[in-house]
Amino acid sequence: MPVKERTTVEAFLALPETKPYRELIAGEVVEKAMPNRLHSRTVSRLLQALWNYFDRTGEGEAETELRRADVVQEWVYLPDVSVTLSERLSVDQSPGRGPVAVSADFAIEVLSPEDRPGRVLQRVDFYLRSGTRLLWVIDPDLDLVTIYEPGHEPRGAQPPATIDATPVLRDFRLDLADFFAAVHGQRPLQRPYTACMPVKERTTVDAFLALPETKPYRELIAGEVVEKAMPNASHSQTVGRLIQRLWNYLDKTREGKAETELRHADAGQDWVYLPDVSVTLAGRRPVDPALEHGPVLVPPDFAIEVLSPDDRAGRLSQRVDFYLRSGTRLVWVIDPEIDLVTSYEPGREPRVAQAPAVIDATPVLREFRLDLADFFAAVHGEARPS
Numbered sequence: 001m002p003v004k005e006r007t008t009v010e011a012f013l014a015l016p017e018t019k020p021y022r023e024l025i026a027g028e029v030v031e032k033a034m035p036n037r038l039h040s041r042t043v044s045r046l047l048q049a050l051w052n053y054f055d056r057t058g059e060g061e062a063e064t065e066l067r068r069a070d071v072v073q074e075w076v077y078l079p080d081v082s083v084t085l086s087e088r089l090s091v092d093q094s095p096g097r098g099p100v101a102v103s104a105d106f107a108i109e110v111l112s113p114e115d116r117p118g119r120v121l122q123r124v125d126f127y128l129r130s131g132t133r134l135l136w137v138i139d140p141d142l143d144l145v146t147i148y149e150p151g152h153e154p155r156g157a158q159p160p161a162t163i164d165a166t167p168v169l170r171d172f173r174l175d176l177a178d179f180f181a182a183v184h185g186q187r188p189l190q191r192p193y194t195a196c197m198p199v200k201e202r203t204t205v206d207a208f209l210a211l212p213e214t215k216p217y218r219e220l221i222a223g224e225v226v227e228k229a230m231p232n233a234s235h236s237q238t239v240g241r242l243i244q245r246l247w248n249y250l251d252k253t254r255e256g257k258a259e260t261e262l263r264h265a266d267a268g269q270d271w272v273y274l275p276d277v278s279v280t281l282a283g284r285r286p287v288d289p290a291l292e293h294g295p296v297l298v299p300p301d302f303a304i305e306v307l308s309p310d311d312r313a314g315r316l317s318q319r320v321d322f323y324l325r326s327g328t329r330l331v332w333v334i335d336p337e338i339d340l341v342t343s344y345e346p347g348r349e350p351r352v353a354q355a356p357a358v359i360d361a362t363p364v365l366r367e368f369r370l371d372l373a374d375f376f377a378a379v380h381g382e383a384r385p386s
Contacts, residue, residue, distance in 0.1 A: 009071045013099070021065070024076040025122065032078065033114040038183070039080075042110045042140045045182050046081050053172050060085040060105070060169070069099035070130055077123075081108035083168065103131040106168040111139045117313040118335025121342045124148055125352035134168045139314025143180045146317040153347055156321035205267040209295070217261070221318065223270035229310035234336045235276075237379045238306045242277050242334075245375070249368050256281040256301065256365075265295035266326055273319075277304035279364065299327040302364040307335045320344055330364045339376045 006027030015022070021032045035043075043064055050062035065078040082104035107127055111120070120137065127135045128150050135148040145157045149167070157163050159177040202223035211218070217228045231239070239260055246258035261274040278300035285296060303323055305316070316333065323331045324346050331344040341359060343351045353359050355373035 006074065009069050009074055009076055012076050013069075021078055023078060024069075024074060025119070026126075027074040030119070033112040033116075035110075035112050038140045039110050039112045041183050041185075042138060043080050045179060046108060046110075046138075049174060049179070050081070050083065050172070053169065057169075057171070058086060061089060067099040068104065069101055070103070070126075071101075073126065073130065075126060075130075077126075079104060079107040080110045082106070083108075083165075085168070103127075105132065106134045106136075106165060107132050108136045108138065111137065111141075111313050113141075113312075115313045116309075116335075116337075117307050117311050117316045117333070118338050118340050120313040120316075121333060121335070121350070122338065122340060122352065124154075124350065125342070128349055134165060136163075137313070137317060139312075139317065140180070140183055141312075142314045142318065143176065144314055144318060145174075145176065146321065148349070151349055153324055153344065154317070154320065154350060156317060202270065205265050205270060205272055208272050209265070217274055219274060220265075220270060220272035221315070222322075226315070228274065229308040231306075231308050234379070235306050235308045237381075238334055238336045239276050241375060241378050242304060242306075245370065246277070246279060246368070249365065250279075253365075253367070254282065257285075263295040264299065265297055266299070266322075267297075269322065269326065271322060271326075273322075275300060275303040276306045278302070279304075279361075281364065299323070301328065302330045302332075302361060303328050304332045304334065307333065307337070309337075330361060332359075336376070336379055339372065341370075341372065 007024060007029055008027070009024060012024040012029065020034050023030050023032055047062055047064060054060060054062065060083055062081060062083050064081055066082055067076065067078055068082070069076045076099055083106035085105050088102065088105065109120070109123065124135060124137065128148060133149065137146045137148070138144070143158050145163060146154050147157065147163065148154050157176060159180055162173055162175045165172040203220060203225055204223070205220060208220040208225065216230050219226050219228055243258055243260055250256060250258060256279055258277060258279050260277055262278055263272065263274055264278070265272045272295060279302035280298070281301045284298055284301065305319065320331055320333065324344060329345065333342045333344070334340070339354055341353045343353070343359065345363070353372060355376055358369055358371045361368040
């Protein structure tokens with residue numbers, strides 16, 4: 001890929017302001033996704049709930065699209081909602097109209113249809129490294145909140161759950177049924193909450209498996225039939241190179257098998273899914289010949305998802321949460337457009353890597369290593385793999 005010239009914070013701040021807003025993301029000037037009406041209503045209801053709480057407690061302040069900067073990491077960014085505690089407000093100020101130079105205690109990002117999943121993951125990693133103690137990523141199309149804290153694995157929540165904002169706000173609670181009802185215009189609540197208007201009928205695994213196969217493939221995601229995003233050339237090259245390197249390794253070690261788009265099912269959670277790449281260790285997959293043509297009923301030990309332009313960030317969060325709950329021990333999410341790999345393990349916060357890093361697949365594969373500079377050069381046709 002062509003190397004993009006890095007922009008400094010000082011040079012970025014000298015640029016004229018535009019709409020849509022622009023941000024500086026790790027030295028790259030990026031246009032912020034345009035919000036739709038649902039995004040705007042979600043931000044408005046969040047601000048209402050937070051300010052109702054702060055007016056009672058005086059614990060802090062909530063802002064929307066308050067410009068913040070991190071000179072060292074070359075970021076200038078506008079969180080959809082940011083919360084700063086009262087004791088930090090005195091240092092959370094910059095002279096004149098400049099950006100705030102300290103991180104938010106609590107940040108909330110609300111997804112828009114144009115948000116790229118890889119950019120969202122890059123943003124999450126930045127927040128977790130820059131001092132933000134709590135991050136919510138909200139997809140109002142799915143009524144889904146993904147919660148991130150440093151040192152912890154991400155966790156998803158949907159109605160009728162109630163979530164809190166500890167460790168930042170002592171007593172702030174958000175009843176998701178009530179909140180999303182307000183976002184979708186169902187308040188006052190004179191009838192029960194209904195998710196993601198209009199309500200979709202839930203499909204069972206048995207009913208889904210009886211449907212005719214199609215291309216693009218369809219998956220069953222928490223009881224909802226969803227069309228899998230169509231891969232582009234970059235996606236296909238990435239999957240091909242992954243399979244090549246995994247089998248080069250597995251042919252020597254005999255630790256397991258690597259597959260692409262192998263159908264898996266979890267009847268308890270109403271999922272039928274096709275990981276872009278899955279690795280299952282030897283001895284874990286049932287050997288009953290009667291099961292040969294049906295879906296695999298055990299989760300992969302190691303799953304890899306490669307992003308396509310049509311992938312939605314909220315669906316990706318839902319998928320990662322499912323993997324971590326269902327027994328998958330390692331998940332990689334790869335964005336070949338920005339040469340980014342995000343790694344997930346149960347009980348750990350996500351980790352982001354870019355070239356020239358070398359990443360490994362422990363705790364699943366003992367000695368598998370991926371040199372990202374070499375790997376992405378091969379994906380982009382810039383060099384033969386070593």
